[in-house]
Amino acid sequence: MRIVGMDIHRVAAEAVALLEGKLVKLGRIPMLRDSLEAFARTALAKDDHVVVEATGNAAAVVEVLAPHVDRVVIANPKQVRLIAHAKIKTDAIDAAVLAKLYATGFLPQVWVPDEPTLAVRRQVARRTQLVRQRVRLKNLIQSILYTYLVPPCPHGNLTGISGRKWIAAQSSPGPLRAAIRHHLAQIDLIEGSLKEVEADIARATMSDPVVRRLMTLPSIDMTVASGVAAAIGDIRRFADPTKLVGYLGLNPSTRQSGEGPAYHGRITKQGRGQARGMLVEAAWAAARSPGPLRAFFQRIAAKRGKPITAVATARKLAMIIWHMLTKNEDYIWVRPALLARKFRTIELKAGLPAEHAKRGAAYDYNIPEKRAAERAPVEAAEMAYADLTSRWRTRPGARKAAKEKVSAPS
Known part of the structure; x- marks a missing residue:
């Protein structure tokens, strides 16, 4: 059984194989789905174990390589001190360290969820990003109103129906109205995307017994329970x-x-x-x-x-x-x-x-x-x-x- 360590980055990955104590460089692989597929078919075997670090694209790498090898392991980079504090550091050395740590049983591994769980994680993360963008746009509208000495909005939701009527009733310069109109249009697009994402989360978790159990807590709704x-x-x-x-x-x-x-x-x-x-x-x-x-x-x-x-x-x-x-x-x-x-x-x-x-x-x-x-x-x-x-x-x-x-x- 070979152990293949891969030091993956945004553009390419360096692969090193460990077999019977000897290290063999397998080369540099572009981080593209077709290139990874070709590498898995030609350079990997069914009984190989592949080790990668937990990065933003690690889940996609696991998805591509898993059908071609015996096991794909994700290492926790914060706990791999030999890599983080190495004096001599190259991609090949990092890949070799991953393979050696796995061979000796000292590699801190990351639990890999199944595909439905990963899909919910991605949708919840996307919803969080959309909410942050909406908050940022609301803050921009507030700052514009503050700059032009417009009094604070008396309504709880500045971008709701009552809030928008209040903004339209204010006497303000033309550039102010154009800027606010632009930000409100962006908020409308974000809220439309939010509805789609929340619908996907609801369909995926509607019958999940764990989510329904967590929602028995008074302060937890669908989004928190799903996340x-x-x-x-x-x-x-x-x-x-x-x-x-x-x-x-x-x-x-x-x-x-x-x-x-x-x-x-x-x-x-x-x-x-x-x-x-x-x-x-x-x-x-x-x-x-x-x-x-x-x-x-x-x-x-x-x-x-x-x-x-x-x-x-x-x-x-x-x-x-x-x-x-x-x-x-x-x-x-x-x-x-x-x-x-x-x-x-x-x-x-x-x-x-x-x-x-x-x-x-x-x-x-x-x-x-x-x-x-x-x-x-x-x-x-x-x-x-x-x-x-x-x-x-x-x-x-x-x-x-x-x-x-x-x-x-x-």
Whole structure:
């Protein structure tokens, strides 16, 4: 069995084969689908193992090479220190190091999801990019209004129906109107693309049991559930909730040496950054929804401030998600009418007919009495959690005594 290391870049890749301790250069391959196919057919064998680094085009390389070899492995570049800190560094040397590390069993590998999961990841990433572009254009409109001394818009959505009517009613110079009209036209194009992307996500995840389970959490909608589920993949990869927290980069960094105390700093921000950002957004939503999560948010915010608390709540959400998926259980404080409304939103985005004359379970959310009846036990759980945690406060002088005990000479 040969081990083929490939150092891939945007334009080309360098390939080196390791067989019985000897390295053989296989040449430089252009990073084109036809060139990779030709390389796989002529230079690779069915029992070869190919090793590549995790880059933006690594998934496409795996897709092309996988049918022609026994296995394709993606290495984690942040953990391959022999490559990152090498004094003599060439593409051929990097490819050889990948092959040698894999042969000795010391190569840190990246989990490769299946094609449906990759497709959802791509669509969620595309939606995030479109939302950022829309925010940027809205900020440009705000800056133009500010430059020409136009008062702030009294409506919540500047680019909505009411906001656009308000902009049209303002007396402003011709260049101002032309610039704003241009940006609004771009926003319309982006929102059209957003609807298409969200429809694709809805169709792909409408019947996914993992996505539907995650949506039982009050602060998680279809987009967050799809993004987090696609980032996690198989929950069995994580032996305990702290492993999932670390994978999402929500664990605090730690510095400790010798017999000194451990110091904890900011979160590591390693792993799936997009899923981490979505969980932080869900944490802000949890702060506005009744339940124990809101009580947790308020308790931490009183001591550490809201930005730090949002990250702590996102970490709490990740741990809850691990328990839910591992035990195959929904969130205990789920609100049925709210959940039915979320599911119905997915169906509508996927293109199912509206059926206005038919009132299903989602309609109960529009009835104030039923909505209040569902909120009552959740609010009671929130109060019970707040009452329980209020007794966790440190006794007067206990924290100071603990510090003196640690600093006292032995």
